[in-house]
Amino acid sequence: MDIHIVAGKLEEQVDDVLVRFGEGKASEVLIEPAPVGSEARFLLTIGLGEEAKVDLEVIREATGVALASARGLKISSMSMALPSLDEFPVDELAQAVHEALLLATYSYNEFKKMSEAKLKLSSINLIVDRKQLATATKGFNRAGVLISGVSLARDLVNQPPNNLHPEALVDVARKIAKNSHDQISVKILDEAACAKLGMGSYLAVGAGSEFPSKFIHLTYTPKNKSKQSFAIVGKGITFDSGGLSLKPADAMMTMKCDMGGAAAVLGLFSVMTDLAPKVTVHGIIAAAENMPSGKAMRPGDIVTAMNGKTIEILNTDAEGRLTLADALCYAVTLEPTAVVDLATLTGACVVALGEEIAGLMSTDEDLAVDLLAAADRAGEKLWEMPLPPRYRSLIESDVADLRNIATSRYGGSLTAGLFLQEFVGTTPWAHLDIAGPAFAERPMSSYLGKGGTGYAVRTLAEWLSQLR
Numbered sequence: 285m286d287i288h289i290v291a292g293k294l295e296e297q298v299d300d301v302l303v304r305f306g307e308g309k310a311s312e313v314l315i316e317p318a319p320v321g322s323e324a325r326f327l328l329t330i331g332l333g334e335e336a337k338v339d340l341e342v343i344r345e346a347t348g349v350a351l352a353s354a355r356g357l358k359i360s361s362m363s364m365a366l367p368s369l370d371e372f373p374v375d376e377l378a379q380a381v382h383e384a385l386l387l388a389t390y391s392y393n394e395f396k397k398m399s400e401a402k403l404k405l406s407s408i409n410l411i412v413d414r415k416q417l418a419t420a421t422k423g424f425n426r427a428g429v430l431i432s433g434v435s436l437a438r439d440l441v442n443q444p445p446n447n448l449h450p451e452a453l454v455d456v457a458r459k460i461a462k463n464s465h466d467q468i469s470v471k472i473l474d475e476a477a478c479a480k481l482g483m484g485s486y487l488a489v490g491a492g493s494e495f496p497s498k499f500i501h502l503t504y505t506p507k508n509k510s511k512q513s514f515a516i517v518g519k520g521i522t523f524d525s526g527g528l529s530l531k532p533a534d535a536m537m538t539m540k541c542d543m544g545g546a547a548a549v550l551g552l553f554s555v556m557t558d559l560a561p562k563v564t565v566h567g568i569i570a571a572a573e574n575m576p577s578g579k580a581m582r583p584g585d586i587v588t589a590m591n592g593k594t595i596e597i598l599n600t601d602a603e604g605r606l607t608l609a610d611a612l613c614y615a616v617t618l619e620p621t622a623v624v625d626l627a628t629l630t631g632a633c634v635v636a637l638g639e640e641i642a643g644l645m646s647t648d649e650d651l652a653v654d655l656l657a658a659a660d661r662a663g664e665k666l667w668e669m670p671l672p673p674r675y676r677s678l679i680e681s682d683v684a685d686l687r688n689i690a691t692s693r694y695g696g697s698l699t700a701g702l703f704l705q706e707f708v709g710t711t712p713w714a715h716l717d718i719a720g721p722a723f724a725e726r727p728m729s730s731y732l733g734k735g736g737t738g739y740a741v742r743t744l745a746e747w748l749s750q751l752r
């Protein structure tokens with residue numbers, strides 16, 4: 285798909301469909317023949333609804349609907365006029381529209397060998413006023429950068445798990461570092477190196493797999509020296525069978541998505557030098573595959589994490605927190621200003637917030653506020669949940685310091701969050717449970733289709749851009 289930004293007037297364009305934003309209910313479509321004299325075939329008007337309620341997400345949604353309608357007309361090119369809304373800066377409008385177009389035209393075709401070539405929409409021009417071209421182009425290009433990171437994350441999540449073992453994530457990380465002009469370094473720890481550091485909790489998770497666990501540490505250093513550094517930790521379970529606490533068949537079907545946090549970290553780092561945040565950023569992934577076998581961890585096993593805390597494993601399907609325990613300990617040793625982790629951690633979070641909204645838990649209110657604001661600007665949905673101290677007793681073990689599942693069936697996301705909190709010490713920390721939105725079993729919006737979504741890449745990019 286070719287998407288360009290072009291200065292001019294919509295009526296003068298020669299593409300098959302001309303699209304303009306107009307009055308009418310939000311995302312309501314009106315299709316008419318193109319005006320006489322125009323070389324186009326159709327004129328499509330997409331509603332934005334009540335002006336007071338228009339925000340960037342309304343614009344993204346309408347853009348997705350317009351694109352879908354245009355595609356229904358079996359045409360090969362379209363021109364879309366940038367909406368003229370005085371209360372929004374032109375660069376933000378161009379960014380939002382381009383984001384929606386790029387996200388909506390993403391497809392994962394690596395293994396579609398037999399599909400036929402059809403007449404497809406292959407060219408989109410975004411038409412802006414000549415005076416606005418320079419400003420609009422800035423936003424347009426920012427969307428290009430962001431969505432390239434999102435698309436990498438989507439590709440990684442969509443990869444079948446027989447094709448994406450921990451080693452494959454290492455390859456991606458190395459490639460990112462190699463393409464970074466020395467601004468990103470990468471350190472890989474194999475199982476022996478992790479054992480030396482005392483990562484008994486993490487290593488237990490991959491013990492049942494034929495494919496070795498790999499610990500990945502990326503570091504982005506800004507051009508100008510910065511005082512602050514931040515660590516972003518992504519859960520990287522390349523497949524979660526549940527282990528000996530085996531999942532039922534239906535629950536396992538989407539478990540290639542269990543590296544969605546890691547995918548977001550890699551997606552973000554793949555565009556980090558373009559985003560060029562002013563702070564140091566660490567990206568940390570404790571990658572492993574959770575499989576049953578004669579060597580797999582057992583319910584009843586006790587393991588010791590890097591900070592010396594012992595954990596009684598009572599359910600091998602609560603493996604994410606075991607890998608994150610050591611990844612968070614490691615992150616804290618880097619003495620960052622704050623740590624943020626992203627994890628497809630609990631089904632309970634999907635029960636609580638549904639498939640489109642991620643849960644946020646944090647020990648630092650300012651950090652939480654910043655992340656919520658970044659998510660809102662990015663168009664990703666995030667909702668804060670508590671870390672109730674009283675529930676801490678639910679993860680106390682009879683025989684070890686902690687147990688990896690709570691003694692209560694309820695509040696599973698919160699007890700998982702409380703478990704992770706045991707490994708961050710006093711470092712400000714936020715945890716995003718992305719089990720819902722990391723993978724879309726049905727389209728998440730008009731512009732974000734099924735499969736891996738790249739959730740959190742845009743939020744983190746927004747957040748990092750604000751840091752000094």
Ligand code: BES
Pocket residue numbers: 524542599601602603604628629630631632634689690696719720
């Ligand atoms: N990877 C799953 C969580 C998950 C569920 C992600 C649905 C995406 C969609 C996680 O490792 C898991 O299995 N969690 C268990 C925890 C339980 C055993 C305490 C769960 O949520 O059932």
Ligand code: ZN
Pocket residue numbers: 524526600601602603604
């Ligand atoms: Zn699990």
Ligand code: ZN
Pocket residue numbers: 521524542601603604628629
């Ligand atoms: Zn998992």
